[in-house]
Amino acid sequence: MNNTKNTEAERLNFMEKLYLPEIAKGLGLTMKYMFKPKFTRQYPEERFEPTGSYRGRPVLVDTTGGERCVACGLCSRVCPALAIEVQASETEREKERYPVKFEINMLRCIFCGFCEEVCPEEAIVMSKEYDIVFTSQEEAILGKEDLLVPEEQLQDRLEYLAEYK
Amino acid sequence: MPEIGWILVEAGVKAVFIVILILSAAAVSVYAERRVSAIIQLRLGPNRVGPFGLLQPIADVFKLFWKEDVVPKAADMGFHRLAPVISLGIAIAVYAVIPFAHYIEIGGTKYYFGIAPNVNIGLLYILAMTSVSVYGITLAGWSSNNKYSLFGGLRSSAQMISYELSMGLSLIGVLMITGTLSLNEIVLQQSGWGWNVFVQPLGFIIFLVSSFAETNRTPFDLPEAEPELVGGFNTEYSGMKFGMFFLAEYANMATASAFIVLVYFGGWQIPFDIGLGAGSIALALVQFAWFLAKVIFFILFFIWVRWTVPRFRYDQLMNLGWKVLLPLAILNIVITGVWIMIFG
Ligand code: SF4
Ligand code: SF4
Numbered sequence: 001m002n003n004t005k006n007t008e009a010e011r012l013n014f015m016e017k018l019y020l021p022e023i024a025k026g027l028g029l030t031m032k033y034m035f036k037p038k039f040t041r042q043y044p045e046e047r048f049e050p051t052g053s054y055r056g057r058p059v060l061v062d063t064t065g066g067e068r069c070v071a072c073g074l075c076s077r078v079c080p081a082l083a084i085e086v087q088a089s090e091t092e093r094e095k096e097r098y099p100v101k102f103e104i105n106m107l108r109c110i111f112c113g114f115c116e117e118v119c120p121e122e123a124i125v126m127s128k129e130y131d132i133v134f135t136s137q138e139e140a141i142l143g144k145e146d147l148l149v150p151e152e153q154l155q156d157r158l159e160y161l162a163e164y165k
Numbered sequence: 166m167p168e169i170g171w172i173l174v175e176a177g178v179k180a181v182f183i184v185i186l187i188l189s190a191a192a193v194s195v196y197a198e199r200r201v202s203a204i205i206q207l208r209l210g211p212n213r214v215g216p217f218g219l220l221q222p223i224a225d226v227f228k229l230f231w232k233e234d235v236v237p238k239a240a241d242m243g244f245h246r247l248a249p250v251i252s253l254g255i256a257i258a259v260y261a262v263i264p265f266a267h268y269i270e271i272g273g274t275k276y277y278f279g280i281a282p283n284v285n286i287g288l289l290y291i292l293a294m295t296s297v298s299v300y301g302i303t304l305a306g307w308s309s310n311n312k313y314s315l316f317g318g319l320r321s322s323a324q325m326i327s328y329e330l331s332m333g334l335s336l337i338g339v340l341m342i343t344g345t346l347s348l349n350e351i352v353l354q355q356s357g358w359g360w361n362v363f364v365q366p367l368g369f370i371i372f373l374v375s376s377f378a379e380t381n382r383t384p385f386d387l388p389e390a391e392p393e394l395v396g397g398f399n400t401e402y403s404g405m406k407f408g409m410f411f412l413a414e415y416a417n418m419a420t421a422s423a424f425i426v427l428v429y430f431g432g433w434q435i436p437f438d439i440g441l442g443a444g445s446i447a448l449a450l451v452q453f454a455w456f457l458a459k460v461i462f463f464i465l466f467f468i469w470v471r472w473t474v475p476r477f478r479y480d481q482l483m484n485l486g487w488k489v490l491l492p493l494a495i496l497n498i499v500i501t502g503v504w505i506m507i508f509g
Contacts, residue, residue, distance in 0.1 A: 020370070023474060030205045030473040040209040 048130075052160030055113045055126040058104060061158075062148040068123035071099040075115035075124055083108035084115060102147060106132060107140040117165070125157045179280050183260050191415035192222035198415075198468050205472045226408065234404035237310055244308035249402065249409035252301030256416035259294045262287040263423050264349045266433045266452035269445070277349075278433075278449060287348035288340070291424060292333055295379055298417070299325040302381070302388055302398045305410070309401035317397025320479065321388035324378055327486035328385075332375035334494035338368040338501040339428055352432030362429040367497045369429050371490050376421040378486070381414065383471040387479060422463030423456075430459055 015021055041048065050056065061068050071088035087101035115124050127149060134140040151158070196211070196219065203210025211218040236245060264282030268275040277283065284290070299322050306318020339361050343351050355361055362369045378385040389397030396402075399410050426432060433452035441448035477485070 023470075026473045027469060030469065033207065034201075034204045036207055038204070038209055039207050042209075 050128045050130070052156035053164075054128050054130075055111050057106065057127050057129040057132055058109065058111075058113075058115055058124055058147075059127045059129075059149040059154070060102065060144070060147040061123055061125060061154060062150050065093070067098065067102075067144075067148060068121045069099050069102065069119075070095055070097045070121055070123070071102075072097075072120060074118045074120065078114045078118045079109075080112060080114065081108040081110045083110075099144065102144045103141050104147060105141045106134070107137065116161075122158070122161065125154055125161065127154060127157065175276070176280050180261075183280065184257055187257055187260060187416050187419065188412065190419050191412045192226070194415040194418060194464055194468075195225065195411070196222050197465065198471075201465065201468045202472045205469075229405050229408035229411075232404040234406060235401075237401050239310040240401065241308040241310065244304050245401075246406070248301050248305035248308060249406045249413070250301075251304065252298060252413035253409045253416070255294050255298040255301065256413040256420065259291055259420045260423075262290050262348055263420075263427065264352060264433065265456055266449045267349075267443070269449045270443075278453060279349075282349045283347055285345070285347045288336060288346045288351070288428070291420075292329075292336070295417075295420070296325065296329055298413075301410075301413070305402065306388075306398040309398075311401050313394045313396070314398050314400045317388040317394050317400070321381065321398060324381075324385065324387060324482060324486075327483060328375045328378035328490070331371055331486065331490035331494045332379060334491070335368040335371035335375065335497060336428065337494075338365045338497050341498070341501050341505060348427050348432070352427055352434055355431040356434050358431075358436050360429060360431045365429070365497070365501070367493065367500070369425075371494050371497065372429070373425065374485075374490060376425065377467070377470070378482075380417040380421050380467075382418060382467055384474040384477050385482060386476060387482060418464060418467050419460065422460045422467065425463055426456065426459040432456060 069086075071086050073086050073088070076084040076086045083105045085101065085103045085105075086099050088097050089100040090096050091098050111126070113126050116122075116126050199221070200210040200218075211221040214220040214224045236242070261280045262282060262284055264277065264279040266278035268277045270276075281287075302321040303318040306314040306316070306321070309315070339351070340346065342361065342364060343354050345351060345354075351361075377383075381388050387397075388394075389399060394400070399407055402410060433456040435452060435455050439448075439451060441451065
């Protein structure tokens, strides 16, 4: 025969079935929580400082000799969101190829970091920027001038990549 | 001007004050609700608009006004519009009989705090009005032509009918003791610390639980249970029509608190002698403040309970109403009757 005493309601003892004492207990608990310290971070004033492992907006590394990118197009190829467009051209420099046009559509980007992973030159890396704001769709397409970031500012990420990639 | 004219003018002026008071009370309760819920959940809550976020309710109302008012094509236009008006109108109409303080005497005339606090059916009037308010919700659910809304409306009517009974019966205990339906009379009889809650503890608990159900507050907010019914009766409402339901909910909460305070916690009666003459403005103001303080306490209590207790299941709600509260309310009447027979 089935044990009919096995439901949750029947395992409660008399005081618990009265319900009101249990509610009082619950009210006591929430009262205690009212005086606990709060977790809220007051965003624009208190900002979150990411570490090197953070995947923010993808940027191009800008060295003293210009960008590292050789316009191989691998990042554009791997991007699952089809956010990157690269157009190659030739230069007089030692690395013969460079991108005349490099665009990332930030409305498409999903911050997966595949572009960074696939790049043979470590030319595109994920930065720490997370508050990215646009007021129009055109603005959201970042060109080379918006994407190039000096190498020094990306040290944390480059060190992280050197260690874990 | 004839006598009746002056009475109407007096009532009109009071009505304007009371409506302003209720609407601002509703706005402040919305703010309190958000703040209290936040600190219970270890958050901060709205703190950006104005000092401590105090202007948040104004921003909320502005937002509601600017929003597009979407009405479903198949909705019953007339009733769809009427429903929020009923809800809010009735929530405000209840205050006609609530005494906020005793009276001030100017030139031999007594001016009472409240539009008709001495009317001899005050208690009955409030019960009647709160039952009518279910029409607002039921009509909203029905006229939206949406199954979720309809479910919300139906639940609401079932819930109101079930809990109205125990609410009314629990008040009978108080009636047997005080022997009057006039709210001012009931308050006057609770002078000093002779609060009805000490005489009628069981009745008070039944009344408290039922008023949670009557105001559709958690744990009895089944008419708008989001996980099951989208938004319940107000799914198809937007803009200021939704705002009116919202205000009505908070105004009802304030009514329920005021009602509890009047019937069980001595209303505006100050339990000690503070040496101000009866009928003076100062005394009336102190009484008003004392009454308000108690009402605010209960509003906060309503909010506190909401963020503590989870919602009931529908069958649990009905079981509680019919199998627990109703018998207890009848038991309370019997006990009170026996008590009166033996002691007085
Ligand atoms: S960023 Fe890297 S992967 Fe992309 S085109 Fe340039 S070199 Fe190739
Ligand atoms: S992070 Fe991912 S989605 Fe964004 S550009 Fe790189 S590959 Fe594309």
